Amino acid sequence: MIHTFTVNGISIALDIFSGAVHVADPVSLEAIRLYEQHSRDEVIRKLLIRYESNPEVNPGTLGALMDQLDELVRAGQLYSSGAYLNTGVPLPDAQGPIKALCLHVAHVCNLACSYCFAGQGKYQGQAALMSLGTARGALDFLVANSGARRHLEVDFFGGEPLLNWEVVKETVVYGRALEREHNKAFRFTLTTNGMLLNEEIMEFCNQEMHNVVLSLDGRREVHDHYRVDAKGKGSYETIVPKFQEFVKRRGDREYYIRGTYTRRNLDFLQDILHMADLGFTRLSMEPVVTAPDDLEALRAEDLPALFEQYERLAQEMLNRKRQGRSFEFYHYILDLENGPCIHKRFSGCGSGTEYLAVTPQGELYPCHQFVGDSAYRIGTLKKGIVNHALREKFAANTLYSRQECRNCWAQLYCAGGCAANAVRATGSISGVYAYGCELFKKRIECALMLQACLQEEGLA
Numbered sequence: 001m002i003h004t005f006t007v008n009g010i011s012i013a014l015d016i017f018s019g020a021v022h023v024a025d026p027v028s029l030e031a032i033r034l035y036e037q038h039s040r041d042e043v044i045r046k047l048l049i050r051y052e053s054n055p056e057v058n059p060g061t062l063g064a065l066m067d068q069l070d071e072l073v074r075a076g077q078l079y080s081s082g083a084y085l086n087t088g089v090p091l092p093d094a095q096g097p098i099k100a101l102c103l104h105v106a107h108v109c110n111l112a113c114s115y116c117f118a119g120q121g122k123y124q125g126q127a128a129l130m131s132l133g134t135a136r137g138a139l140d141f142l143v144a145n146s147g148a149r150r151h152l153e154v155d156f157f158g159g160e161p162l163l164n165w166e167v168v169k170e171t172v173v174y175g176r177a178l179e180r181e182h183n184k185a186f187r188f189t190l191t192t193n194g195m196l197l198n199e200e201i202m203e204f205c206n207q208e209m210h211n212v213v214l215s216l217d218g219r220r221e222v223h224d225h226y227r228v229d230a231k232g233k234g235s236y237e238t239i240v241p242k243f244q245e246f247v248k249r250r251g252d253r254e255y256y257i258r259g260t261y262t263r264r265n266l267d268f269l270q271d272i273l274h275m276a277d278l279g280f281t282r283l284s285m286e287p288v289v290t291a292p293d294d295l296e297a298l299r300a301e302d303l304p305a306l307f308e309q310y311e312r313l314a315q316e317m318l319n320r321k322r323q324g325r326s327f328e329f330y331h332y333i334l335d336l337e338n339g340p341c342i343h344k345r346f347s348g349c350g351s352g353t354e355y356l357a358v359t360p361q362g363e364l365y366p367c368h369q370f371v372g373d374s375a376y377r378i379g380t381l382k383k384g385i386v387n388h389a390l391r392e393k394f395a396a397n398t399l400y401s402r403q404e405c406r407n408c409w410a411q412l413y414c415a416g417g418c419a420a421n422a423v424r425a426t427g428s429i430s431g432v433y434a435y436g437c438e439l440f441k442k443r444i445e446c447a448l449m450l451q452a453c454l455q456e457e458g459l460a
Contacts, residue, residue: 001015003410004029007446010453011026019336020072021452022077027065028065032069034046040066096354103138103154104130104368105159108163109159124372128359139186150183156190172208191258214247214258218271259283259286269313276320280327281328287436313332347399348419351367414440418436
C-alpha cells in the first residue's frame, strides 16, 4: 500500500508497511502512483503523453526511473506487503503485566476551564483528594502486577495534583524505597496548571519527575478566555512567569507545554508560535473533543483552515530549525529509521491492559478519560481486576478490530486511535472518531514532510 501526497510543495510517497519515505519530483510521484496497476510500457507511455512538453521526460529517463522503482520494490521499500499483520502480531495479553498507572490524586481543581472533559476536575462525582495510604497502595499494586517488567510509569493527575502536593511528594519517596526493595525503576510524571508552583515544588519536580506537563493555551486572550479561576479571572499572568522560571531551572530534562485549541482559535498556529517566543521549546496543542452541539466544538467546515495551520506549522518549524531557534511539536515527532515496535503500532497505548487509572477512592479504570463512567470501572486496588470481560475487550481492541482501519494509509501511526474518543463519538471503544482521524492524518503528512526535509538538509 502506498500513500502519496504533497505538503508545502514537497511531494512524498509513503510505503505503508515498510515505513519507507520517498521524496519525489512530480514525474516520479506519478510513476509511483501508476506502478502497481500498469505495466512498465504503459507507465512510460502515459508519462510521455502527460509530460510531452518537457524534454527531460523521454524514454531513456523514464526507463531509468522504472529501474529505480523496480529496485525499491525488490528491496521491500515500495509496495511492500503487510500481510503479516493479520497473523503475525499477538494480541495484547488481558492477563499480562501492568506497566503504568495514572494516579488521580486530586478530584478538585483551582481553575474552572470551560472545555474540561473532567468537569472541572470532579469527573462528574464529588470533590476528593487521594490519601497517602491509597497512593502507596497504588504503587504496591503496580509493583505486584508488573511481572518481570522493571521500568514502571506513574502519572500524577487531576483535577490539579498540586492541591494534594504532600501526598504527591511522599508517594515519590515511597516509590524510591520500592525501587530498591523490588529492583524496579519508576518514571514519575506530573501534569499541572501551574497556579501553585513555588520554589519547593520546582526543585522537587526537577529532581524527581521524569516529565512535567504544563498547561498553557497560548496567547493571553485565548488562554484567559478558557482557563479562569472560580471568580472568572484568567490565569495567564500568574502561570507564565512561573513556567518560564521552571523550564529555565529544568535544563535538558523533559517537559511539555500543552494547550488545547477550539473553534474559538482556529488560528492556533499563532498560539504555538507565541509559546515558542516565550522561550518554550517542547510544545503540544491538542484539538478539543467535546459534545457536537458545544459552541466550541470543531466542525467539518473547519478542517480546511486547520489543515492549513498544520502545514504552516511544519514550514515554520523547518524555517526556525534552519535559523537555529527550533522547537519540538509533540505530534510531529517521528523516528523514520526505527519508530515504535510493530506490537505498539498494532495495539496502541495499552489502556485497559498495560495502563490503568486510579481514582482517589482506589477504583481502577482503563485510563484517565474513562474515570467517572461506572460502565468502565474495571476493579479496585483492594480487589484487583474484577471486570475481566472489560479488560479482554480492551485487549482485543487493536488496529484490525476496526474494519475502517484496514485500508487506511495511516494505520500504523495511530493503531486505530483513542478508545475514549471513540466512545464519545460512537458509543464503542472499537468505533472510529472520524473527525480525529482527519486531523491525525494531516499531522502525520506534515510530520513526514518536516522530517524528510530535515534529513535531506542534514538538520535532523
